Amino acid sequence: MNLKMLCMGAMALSLMTAAALAGALDDPAKMSPFFTDAGMKTMRSADEFKAAWMAMKEEDRAAMMKECGDEAIAKEHDNFCKMTKQLGGAN
Structure with a gap:
């Protein structure tokens, strides 16, 4: 029974982590x-x-600016991140 609970906990943690990794640029x-x-x-x-x-x-x-600061994410969303950097997050 403890092994089953451990596996269920690990699965729940991995699902929560995957959801946390999906950021604004993926919405x-x-x-x-x-x-x-x-x-x-x-x-x-x-x-x-x-x-x-x-x-x-x-x-x-x-x-979005924070995500564009990550090199891998910025490469995936190249044009979008370039535009946000040009705007500088300005109000």
Whole structure:
């Protein structure tokens, strides 16, 4: 019985860790305003991007900037992270 509980605990921990690793840049609801297509491949114009950026909560902008600070994440979201760095998180 203890082994079963240990396995269940390990599985729950791994599921929680996976959920914690999914950040703002992986949230379609947060990312879709920056793209013109459902597949999120074509970014909006700089003015539209800035408007969407400014419409976000400050904590969401901070989370995205933090994620873009990670080299691997920034490479995966290259154009998006370049735009956020150009805006500098400015208000």
